[in-house]
Amino acid sequence: MAANKDxxxxxxxxxxxxxxxxxxxxxxxPQEFYDDIKAxxxxxxxxxxxxxPPGSTFYQAAEGDFAHYExxxxxxxxxxxxxxxxxxxxxxxxGGFSALLTSAxxxxxxxxxxxIVERGADVGGTWYWNRYPGVACDVVSYDxxxxxxxxxxxxxxxxxxxxxxxxxxQAIARRYDLYxxxxxxxxxxxxxxxxxxxxxxxxxxxxxxxxAKFVVCANGTLAKPKLAVIEGMERFTGKxxxxxxxxxxxxxxxxxxxxDVRVGIIGTGASAVQIxxxxxxAAKSLHVFQRTPSSIDIRDDWExxxxxxxxxxxxxxxxxxxxxxxxxxxxxxxxxxxxxISRDEKIRRQxxxxxxxxxxxxxxxxxxxxxxxTAEALKxxxxxxxxxxxxxNEYLPSFNLPSVHLVDTQGKGITEVGxxxxxxxxxxxxxxxxxxxxxxxVQQTGIYNSIVGExxxxxxxxxxxxxxxxxxxHTAGFPNMFIMGGYxxxxxxxxxxxxQVQGDHIADCIDLVRNGAHETxxxxxxxxxxxxxxxxxxxxxxxxNAECTxxxxxxxxxxxxxxxxxxxxxxxxxxxxxxxxxxxLNDWFVLN
Ligand code: NDP
Numbered sequence: 095m096a097a098n099k100d101x102x103x104x105x106x107x108x109x110x111x112x113x114x115x116x117x118x119x120x121x122x123x124p125q126e127f128y129d130d131i132k133a134x135x136x137x138x139x140x141x142x143x144x145x146x147p148p149g150s151t152f153y154q155a156a157e158g159d160f161a162h163y164e165x166x167x168x169x170x171x172x173x174x175x176x177x178x179x180x181x182x183x184x185x186x187x188x189g190g191f192s193a194l195l196t197s198a199x200x201x202x203x204x205x206x207x208x209x210i211v212e213r214g215a216d217v218g219g220t221w222y223w224n225r226y227p228g229v230a231c232d233v234v235s236y237d238x239x240x241x242x243x244x245x246x247x248x249x250x251x252x253x254x255x256x257x258x259x260x261x262x263x264q265a266i267a268r269r270y271d272l273y274x275x276x277x278x279x280x281x282x283x284x285x286x287x288x289x290x291x292x293x294x295x296x297x298x299x300x301x302x303x304x305x306a307k308f309v310v311c312a313n314g315t316l317a318k319p320k321l322a323v324i325e326g327m328e329r330f331t332g333k334x335x336x337x338x339x340x341x342x343x344x345x346x347x348x349x350x351x352x353x354d355v356r357v358g359i360i361g362t363g364a365s366a367v368q369i370x371x372x373x374x375x376a377a378k379s380l381h382v383f384q385r386t387p388s389s390i391d392i393r394d395d396w397e398x399x400x401x402x403x404x405x406x407x408x409x410x411x412x413x414x415x416x417x418x419x420x421x422x423x424x425x426x427x428x429x430x431x432x433x434x435i436s437r438d439e440k441i442r443r444q445x446x447x448x449x450x451x452x453x454x455x456x457x458x459x460x461x462x463x464x465x466x467x468t469a470e471a472l473k474x475x476x477x478x479x480x481x482x483x484x485x486x487n488e489y490l491p492s493f494n495l496p497s498v499h500l501v502d503t504q505g506k507g508i509t510e511v512g513x514x515x516x517x518x519x520x521x522x523x524x525x526x527x528x529x530x531x532x533x534x535x536v537q538q539t540g541i542y543n544s545i546v547g548e549x550x551x552x553x554x555x556x557x558x559x560x561x562x563x564x565x566x567x568h569t570a571g572f573p574n575m576f577i578m579g580g581y582x583x584x585x586x587x588x589x590x591x592x593x594q595v596q597g598d599h600i601a602d603c604i605d606l607v608r609n610g611a612h613e614t615x616x617x618x619x620x621x622x623x624x625x626x627x628x629x630x631x632x633x634x635x636x637x638x639n640a641e642c643t644x645x646x647x648x649x650x651x652x653x654x655x656x657x658x659x660x661x662x663x664x665x666x667x668x669x670x671x672x673x674x675x676x677x678x679l680n681d682w683f684v685l686n
Contacts, residue, residue, distance in 0.1 A: 153323060160327070163339065167340065168223075182304065187312060189216075190217070191263070192312035193217070196600050208275060211277050232253055233253075283543050309575045311575070320534055324509060356381075364484050385508075390489050480642035574614050578597070579596070583668070607685070
């Protein structure tokens with residue numbers, strides 16, 4: 095065990111390793127070096143766009159013939175129950191961290207009637223579904239796991255594994271009595287505002303019609319498995335599944351059944367990066383089908399030092415979180431106040447620092463991967479943060495095993511699967527097990543069920559010219575409804591930071607209605623207009639769409655309506671806006 099007395103200091107610096115200090119930056123190489131790399135980035139982007147012409151479909155939902163890819167392998171039996179027709183005060187659509195941490199805040203404010211409606215057979219959301227071998231969160235656990243102060247819990251490792259995170263979700267649900275009213279294996283199909291009783295009427299696929307005063311859309315940002323559109327997928331005669339639906343009955347709990355199995359994995363995103371080392375150790379052979387490499391940085395993991403943990407004072411996590419936010423703010427202020435440096439120069443320095451970081455990642459590949467062609471193919475050619483950065487110490491060495499093979503499709507991707515396995519450039523790669531590591535549908539509007547607000551307006555209809563929200567949480571005409579984690583909210587690498595500030599805000603709003611003896615709270619239209627403009631004004635600050643390699647971070651490199659994305663003004667600025675709203679709640683909402 096590493097003696098990590100200085101854990102917090104280490105943590106805080108690790109959280110900022112990607113934010114170069116451009117004010118003190120010393121150029122290490124001539125500008126031509128960086129210009130050449132940028133030209134290579136552009137060429138790689140163009141190559142990928144060529145294979146994804148506008149209007150083409152690259153992904154499909156796991157529906158119709160492919161619906162089995164969404165079946166729950168963790169609870170194959172459906173618990174029979176009668177339809178529910180009752181009323182609760184707050185209803186959450188989804189039972190992941192959004193619902194859990196907001197519920198905790200509501201309990202602290204005395205709200206008793208809280209129901210979670212969840213598709214899975216338990217709480218946990220992402221961590222309920224994703225149980226693949228090697229699953230872990232590579233955001234530091236002391237920051238990622240929410241409510242550590244309240245739960246008086248210190249994670250066992252620097253990076254928590256999936257099972258520990260799921261157990262934490264379950265512990266929160268038990269601690270705050272959220273299992274009492276929760277319904278599982280239930281999907282909400284419609285949420286309709288009833289003018290007569292001023293309540294939401296929520297229907298489900300189990301025949302329920304539940305009534306709720308407040309509804310929180312807590313259904314997650316990456317919740318539905320998505321499959322690449324690959325010709326012949328249905329022809330494949332072997333076993334196949336999506337990473338988020340790992341079939342341990344087939345592979346064995348410790349992958350022991352894979353000893354004689356040839357495995358193929360399509361995709362090399364954050365899920366595949368965690369799975370590859372585990373399968374590489376267990377399977378007869380492994381073929382990894384790559385379209386675009388991920389950036390793989392060092393994963394500095396260790397067991398929590400019990401002495402350090404014992405010394406943590408009550409409230410340690412909140413203080414730690416505050417320190418991180420203060421540091422973000424200080425960095426942003428420093429950047430904004432840089433005198434005598436033009437905007438273009440700031441961008442140039444930032445880009446060069448980013449390229450230096452990526453070249454360090456390239457050098458690590460050269461040092462680790464023995465076969466030069468494989469090493470070359472594993473190098474990402476795009477700015478760090480164009481895609482989700484990954485951290486792993488075993489992923490790259492896996493490619494040194496004689497049983498592990500990288501099939502680099504050079505941006506094209508696998509476009510055909512035959513009876514025996516994926517086909518690339520006329521060669522079929524026979525496998526017994528094919529794992530789709532192709533990611534998740536990106537939640538664009540925050541909405542999967544039909545949501546109908548005041549005047550019979552459907553939310554999708556309201557959004558037809560672009561998303562319209564206040565802070566990404568409220569949308570006018572849909573009183574007492576809140577959206578968590580969706581677009582027009584701030585981007586935050588540690589998602590639970592965002593969910594926590596949103597949860598606090600939602601609890602404040604619900605409190606305002608209850609304590610003011612009101613029935614409803616709805617965003618004012620002019621305030622919503624202001625936020626949409628605010629989102630648009632900051633969208634220009636990122637060149638992601640124009641310069642990044644395609645992926646779900648930038649709508650696969652296609653044009654998007656400018657307001658349909660995250661708020662890019664910075665997390666600290668988003669928090670400032672939430673604080674401002676908190677101080678003047680009555681100015682922002684119509685209360686009836
Ligand atoms: P991603 O969407 O990140 O990755 C999908 C992968 O599939 C990409 O590499 C994509 O290539 C590839 N792909 C798609 N179609 C094809 C094809 N036809 N042929 C070959 N490759 C193809 O999904 P993940 O499940 O990996 O991750 C989703 C998100 O979940 C992450 O971005 C992260 O936010 C989160 N996550 C977080 C973890 C953590 O530690 N905190 C761990 C795991 C996931 P291309 O890049 O070219 O599009």
